[in-house]
Amino acid sequence: MALPGSGLIRFRRGAAGPGAQPFADVFATLPTAVLVLDPDGLIAEANIAAEALLNLSRPALVGRPVEELIGHPLTSMPVDQPFAAYDLEVALPGRRKAQVDLMAAPLPERPGWRAITIHGRTPQALAGRRTEREAGTLTAVGAAAMLAHEIKNPLSGIRGAAQLLESGADEGGRALTALIRNEVDRITALIDRMEGFTDTRPLERGPQNIHAILGHVRDVARQGFAAGCTVREIYDPSLPEVYGHRDSLVQIFMNLVKNAVEAMEREGIMNGTITLTTAYRHGISMGSSKSARTRINLPIEVCVIDEGPGAPQAIGAHLFDPFISSKRSGGGLGLTLVDKLVGDHDGVIEYRREGDPERTVFRLLLPRVKD
Numbered sequence: 001m002a003l004p005g006s007g008l009i010r011f012r013r014g015a016a017g018p019g020a021q022p023f024a025d026v027f028a029t030l031p032t033a034v035l036v037l038d039p040d041g042l043i044a045e046a047n048i049a050a051e052a053l054l055n056l057s058r059p060a061l062v063g064r065p066v067e068e069l070i071g072h073p074l075t076s077m078p079v080d081q082p083f084a085a086y087d088l089e090v091a092l093p094g095r096r097k098a099q100v101d102l103m104a105a106p107l108p109e110r111p112g113w114r115a116i117t118i119h120g121r122t123p124q125a126l127a128g129r130r131t132e133r134e135a136g137t138l139t140a141v142g143a144a145a146m147l148a149h150e151i152k153n154p155l156s157g158i159r160g161a162a163q164l165l166e167s168g169a170d171e172g173g174r175a176l177t178a179l180i181r182n183e184v185d186r187i188t189a190l191i192d193r194m195e196g197f198t199d200t201r202p203l204e205r206g207p208q209n210i211h212a213i214l215g216h217v218r219d220v221a222r223q224g225f226a227a228g229c230t231v232r233e234i235y236d237p238s239l240p241e242v243y244g245h246r247d248s249l250v251q252i253f254m255n256l257v258k259n260a261v262e263a264m265e266r267e268g269i270m271n272g273t274i275t276l277t278t279a280y281r282h283g284i285s286m287g288s289s290k291s292a293r294t295r296i297n298l299p300i301e302v303c304v305i306d307e308g309p310g311a312p313q314a315i316g317a318h319l320f321d322p323f324i325s326s327k328r329s330g331g332g333l334g335l336t337l338v339d340k341l342v343g344d345h346d347g348v349i350e351y352r353r354e355g356d357p358e359r360t361v362f363r364l365l366l367p368r369v370k371d
Contacts, residue, residue: 032117039079039112041066052282053118054093066116069093072102079114080106090118095355159184203245203344207369210242210249210302211235214276217253226261232275239278241369242300248341255338256304256362263308263360275305275359284365286348296346298365310353310360319351342366 027034027045033053036045046054046061054061054069061069071091077083082105090100101119159181166177218231242249257274264272279301286296311319320339342349347366354361 032119035061035066035116035118036107037066037114037116043069044113048282050118053098055096055279056093070102070118077104079112082106097354155184155188159188203248205243205245205345207241208244208246208249210239210244210278210300210366211237213246213249214253214278214302217250217257218276220254221257221261225258226274228271229261229264230271230273231257232273234275234277236278236280239280239300243367243369244345248344252338252341252364253302253304255334259334259362260304260306260308260360263310264306267309269307272307275303277301277303277305281365286346296367298347298367300366300368302364302366304362305359308360310358311351320349 028047030047031049033050034045034047035043035050038044043061043064043066046058050061051057056069066072069092072085072088082103084101084103088100088102090098090102092098103117103119104114107113107115162177162180162184166174166181169177214233214235218233221229222231260274261272264270281299281301284298286298320335339349342364345366347364349362349364352361352363353359
């Protein structure tokens with residue numbers, strides 16, 4: 001990897017000793033996205049983190065105007081002075097938006113040249129989301145265990161008593177006992193869903209083909225709740241296998257696709273489009289909840305995207321908390337259970353509104369099978 005002209009050889013001043021790593025290799029593997037601009041504002045170099053942020057390969061980036069790729073008027077800024085912009089919203093390729101910290105500095109030995117660093121805020125936000133998830137999961141587990149123990153057993157007795165009364169009741173009485181049975185069944189179903197939180201045993205994970213899992217979810221959805229929808233698939237065919245539990249992954253994506261269908265139907269979008277995407281993201285890792293010294297790489301990204309309006313602003317930040325729902329008839333546990341299952345995979349899930357026009361995006365980051 002080298003800049004046009006004399007290349008990066010000028011910057012190898014720190015290489016001392018036989019084991020020193022060439023600067024070009026260090027530049028390529030920096031965790032922060034770095035772009036090098038020529039005097040015309042064209043990209044001359046990009047490291048791996050910049051490729052991941054912009055979702056374009058280095059050959060596709062080199063020679064293109066930087067403003068075209070991040071939607072920020074860098075060419076209007078003085079080229080001989082450093083500057084910084086914090087909490088800046090930039091427009092990335094693919095109609096994506098991101099909050100970033102952007103810094104530019106001139107290259108002293110190359111008049112007119114600049115190095116641009118883009119500090120994406122997604123990893124930090126996801127780390128915060130993970131902490132919130134763990135706290136929310138503990139709350140949900142405690143609530144589920146208590147309710148399952150204290151409520152479910154008496155419910156079976158109430159239902160049995162209603163059935164006995166129904167056998168000797170007149171028509172009006174049978175209507176009342178049927179109402180009792182239906183309400184007991186509804187509450188029992190809610191408790192059954194909550195019991196999913198009480199199982200804290202580690203999942204038996206192994207290599208899983210995420211595209212096969214998504215294909216299974218697509219086929220099941222098309223035969224049932226998503227029969228009228230179009231399902232688009234934009235996959236990275238070279239994606240490695242996920243380190244996961246198949247049935248849990250199926251449940252995760254089945255819930256997300258069903259949630260997408262229901263969100264569109266509430267807005268009268270009966271034949272909407274759901275988009276499933278996969279991609280490989282370099283450099284994303286999170287601290288393990290089991291060990292402060294361990295970091296888990298989460299390079300496999302899966303997105304479920306729909307055309308619905310998204311969650312109301314008041315609950316968007318709490319969408320994965322227990323009993324939070326935008327559905328009138330919802331129990332507010334579907335996304336919380338998804339969040340728990342993603343956490344059981346040491347992964348992270350986030351909710352965003354992205355694109356132009358905006359779409360609802362549920363983005364998952366999952367671990368790959370180790371080589």
